[in-house]
Amino acid sequence: MAGGADEPVERLIALMARLPGLGPRSARRAALQMIRRRALLLDPLVAALSEVAETVRECERCGNIATGPLCAVCADPRRATGEICVVESVADLWAMERAGAFRGHYHVLGGVLSALDGVGPEALRIPDLVARAKAEGAREVILALNATVDGQTTAHYIAGELAPLDLTVSTLAKGVPVGGELDYLDDGTIGAALLARRAM
Structure with missing residues (x-):
């Protein structure tokens, strides 16, 4: 690979580099840190991303992010x-x-x-x-x-x-x-x- 990493790692870096505030270099550093500290960073991040993907949606009333029909503000x-x-x-x-x-x-x-x-x-x-x-x-x-x-x-x-x-x-x-x-x-x-x- 041109970047010196295997394809899954390069794919992770490319995806992270799309995030606001992260360019290719910052994404590479962050990915390396997560891989080195898998139990502390990578595994909890994977679990959190999975949970967000499954549960988070738009609040029916206001458009905020919510895990149910209403967000915490609307439900208060x-x-x-x-x-x-x-x-x-x-x-x-x-x-x-x-x-x-x-x-x-x-x-x-x-x-x-x-x-x-x-x-x-x-x-x-x-x-x-x-x-x-x-x-x-x-x-x-x-x-x-x-x-x-x-x-x-x-x-x-x-x-x-x-x-x-x-x-x-x-x-x-x-x-x-x-x-x-x-x-x-x-x-x-x-x-x-x-x-x-x-x-x-």
Whole structure:
């Protein structure tokens, strides 16, 4: 083999190199470490990957990752009702949860509107959001979308779709930097932006 390893190992390295933050060199180092420490790293990783592949799915209500019909957030009876925080991705939902400033429910869109990428409203979970806000009698929908052009375009589109409903549509305060992404912000910035949200 060109890399000096047998085919199964090269296949493992090639797959790991596809992960965000891991290039070919980092993937090679990680694979070697796992092989050397099989009992401590490789075997538990294989078991965890197998379990995730068999049990993890999308939450029926919000789109978060779940092992049952509902995720832990949606199934928690202590969460406040009447507030829905809209995020682009599961990573953004997790970032909001790390900040600990929001105690309501979430709605994961699965992306943002993007004319360049051919992503229209039908490709996102926007109709589900409108139906959910109506069915659950939401009092407020917080649009916690990234401060990018596509994120703000999506926020304005959603605000228009929610306009006929009797609820408040707010967005995060502009403490979130323009071009910033929630998953890369510190917990304090997210918490402060959420508390200082304003109506759109």
